[in-house]
Amino acid sequence: MASLKDIADEVGVSVSLVSKVINDKLGTTGARKELIEAIKAKAEELGYKRNFNSIALLAKRQGAIGVFMHRMGAKGASLTEDSLEGMAEAAHNLNLRMMLNFVTEHEDYIQRLEGLHTGMVDGVVLSGVFHMEAIPLLLKLKKEGLHLVSTFSDPIHESIPNTGLVEEDTCYLSTKHLIEQGCKKIATFDTMPLRTKGFRRAMSEAGLEVNEHLVFPMPQMHTGFKSSTARAALIGALEAGHQFDGICAQSDSQAIGVINELISRGIRVPEDVKVTGIDNSAFCEACSVPITSVDQKPTQRGYAAVEMLEQLIEGKQVESNCVKPELIIRQSSVVS
Amino acid sequence: MASLKDIADEVGVSVSLVSKVINDKLGTTGARKELIEAIKAKAEELGYKRNFNSIALLAKRQGAIGVFMHRMGAKGASLTEDSLEGMAEAAHNLNLRMMLNFVTEHEDYIQRLEGLHTGMVDGVVLSGVFHMEAIPLLLKLKKEGLHLVSTFSDPIHESIPNTGLVEEDTCYLSTKHLIEQGCKKIATFDTMPLRTKGFRRAMSEAGLEVNEHLVFPMPQMHTGFKSSTARAALIGALEAGHQFDGICAQSDSQAIGVINELISRGIRVPEDVKVTGIDNSAFCEACSVPITSVDQKPTQRGYAAVEMLEQLIEGKQVESNCVKPELIIRQSSVVS
DNA sequence: CTGAAAGCGCTTACAG
DNA sequence: CTGAAAGCGCTTACAG
Numbered sequence: 001m002a003s004l005k006d007i008a009d010e011v012g013v014s015v016s017l018v019s020k021v022i023n024d025k026l027g028t029t030g031a032r033k034e035l036i037e038a039i040k041a042k043a044e045e046l047g048y049k050r051n052f053n054s055i056a057l058l059a060k061r062q063g064a065i066g067v068f069m070h071r072m073g074a075k076g077a078s079l080t081e082d083s084l085e086g087m088a089e090a091a092h093n094l095n096l097r098m099m100l101n102f103v104t105e106h107e108d109y110i111q112r113l114e115g116l117h118t119g120m121v122d123g124v125v126l127s128g129v130f131h132m133e134a135i136p137l138l139l140k141l142k143k144e145g146l147h148l149v150s151t152f153s154d155p156i157h158e159s160i161p162n163t164g165l166v167e168e169d170t171c172y173l174s175t176k177h178l179i180e181q182g183c184k185k186i187a188t189f190d191t192m193p194l195r196t197k198g199f200r201r202a203m204s205e206a207g208l209e210v211n212e213h214l215v216f217p218m219p220q221m222h223t224g225f226k227s228s229t230a231r232a233a234l235i236g237a238l239e240a241g242h243q244f245d246g247i248c249a250q251s252d253s254q255a256i257g258v259i260n261e262l263i264s265r266g267i268r269v270p271e272d273v274k275v276t277g278i279d280n281s282a283f284c285e286a287c288s289v290p291i292t293s294v295d296q297k298p299t300q301r302g303y304a305a306v307e308m309l310e311q312l313i314e315g316k317q318v319e320s321n322c323v324k325p326e327l328i329i330r331q332s333s334v335v336s
Numbered sequence: 337m338a339s340l341k342d343i344a345d346e347v348g349v350s351v352s353l354v355s356k357v358i359n360d361k362l363g364t365t366g367a368r369k370e371l372i373e374a375i376k377a378k379a380e381e382l383g384y385k386r387n388f389n390s391i392a393l394l395a396k397r398q399g400a401i402g403v404f405m406h407r408m409g410a411k412g413a414s415l416t417e418d419s420l421e422g423m424a425e426a427a428h429n430l431n432l433r434m435m436l437n438f439v440t441e442h443e444d445y446i447q448r449l450e451g452l453h454t455g456m457v458d459g460v461v462l463s464g465v466f467h468m469e470a471i472p473l474l475l476k477l478k479k480e481g482l483h484l485v486s487t488f489s490d491p492i493h494e495s496i497p498n499t500g501l502v503e504e505d506t507c508y509l510s511t512k513h514l515i516e517q518g519c520k521k522i523a524t525f526d527t528m529p530l531r532t533k534g535f536r537r538a539m540s541e542a543g544l545e546v547n548e549h550l551v552f553p554m555p556q557m558h559t560g561f562k563s564s565t566a567r568a569a570l571i572g573a574l575e576a577g578h579q580f581d582g583i584c585a586q587s588d589s590q591a592i593g594v595i596n597e598l599i600s601r602g603i604r605v606p607e608d609v610k611v612t613g614i615d616n617s618a619f620c621e622a623c624s625v626p627i628t629s630v631d632q633k634p635t636q637r638g639y640a641a642v643e644m645l646e647q648l649i650e651g652k653q654v655e656s657n658c659v660k661p662e663l664i665i666r667q668s669s670v671v672s
Numbered sequence: 673c674t675g676a677a678a679g680c681g682c683t684t685a686c687a688g
Numbered sequence: 689c690t691g692a693a694a695g696c697g698c699t700t701a702c703a704g
Contacts, residue, residue: 057682085407285564394683
């Protein structure tokens, strides 16, 4: 690894000059053409690479950010991957190195967060599953000078800017769409309160009454989003004799489980029952009936979160914002 | 951010002593108990965090590795995510920071690789999609002192240790299983030569002849693994009147497409046709008929690759190795 | 136009 | 038992 000193020695000039030439910081005064060229040539020849450590040491700035990610979403939904993709892209464009901290076990969260040294990155974006109990620790890290940004549905603390999602709009959009397609008796899996709220809002705006038997109670956690859990709930409703012509699923996994169950019983999708999901995952295309779904914009939000963090590091004022989900219409909800 | 000097000043000792106490490097001589305690207390009070930059500057070691990942696998297969999970876990256990370089566009690959400064990480694990044209650049980086390890199916260069997969075994295992379940006329999608080779080996070992009409030619690239491409190929074969009782798909996406098509034609899975996939993805559980599939062990391989890199950085000798895929049996291939 | 010097935060012989 | 000094690779006033 060649250093500035190596170049300086070989060319026969001072380290200062080499530094200035390499960084194009000669100012108005400049330097002799021959020297400039000799230095640049030698740097090239020696394969000179700047040493980030010494630069950071001097600048008191790391040029690096951390991503603290608790893996989220159903296996197959690729929310985590899409989100990382957006963050990595932004980090690259902003010339920031990106350190990944990937958590999978709930028990590890706090401990991993404690290992997040402030002298390693200029800031961190929190993502994935959030842990309420981490807030005091986060505020402590913030006080120690670590810039913090998050990308959850909603801000977790007034002092931590967030790139959110209008969560309520997910089911609002899909339910509204189902109504436009002629559905009157719509069911939903009550997995996430805000989503159910959006479902109710769309129903009420359309003047439709919600049949509470069709708001299937679900575990409000990981398992609630699963295909098999939704399938079981659906079977219960069918056996109880409840009637419906639309299902606003709160995940694609739920939707695919539901569609498989309906078809196996000879109930046609979308002719007899229309179905929508959430995540716009690979399931949507792979399902026997391609699934209408709501895109939560993970890549866009990941990108925005990193941009926001960069602003914060630069000392600018930033505010939490929200991305709107988008309905992607496929076969499961539209009779052609 | 408190420094050693801050602590030294406040306690009234030298920086050297603080350094030794903080790092438990007092040696045999030791130091006065009161001082040790005073220093540790002050460090705690000031929230002292070691500065990684100065340490790296001195040690000529970064304590960080890079992951150069070209996102791979079908959307929904979560190979990339699973792989990252294993790498992150290993990095954490080995006390290494992990820098993620996430590439999605083919055109960017080389350029991104060039941006991989040697003074930033001690080594890099290459993963995901591989680019043949990158080899000269990789060898150059290696010569500059960057440790390199990869986790592709096969090693890409004799000088770059690899945590591989016995790719041929994927279809060998699934085909063998289909034969054990009574299949005699087995089809495959010829998407990856080594997988097709494994298919042929299993057939030949069982004394079964391969019907070349049932080796469906596929684009040997991304699109070849897709659900819709496989479905189209299957429809062609069905319309040509080819007979088969088993399908060894080369991805879960292919399998799910095939199963959906068969069922829609009233052909039963697994009773009439048995189907297997590869990836052991979320599709397997979500499909109307849960899919027997081959696990490529991405998490385990990611973990192993980082361990290997650490060994290399430590100056140890390492050798390429291979992980064996594992067959996960589900409903699509077994009549209960 | 060019260079000497100080200093970022730390560790490691070495001296006392 | 404790500390002064050198040095990792770099940048930035400042002096000439």
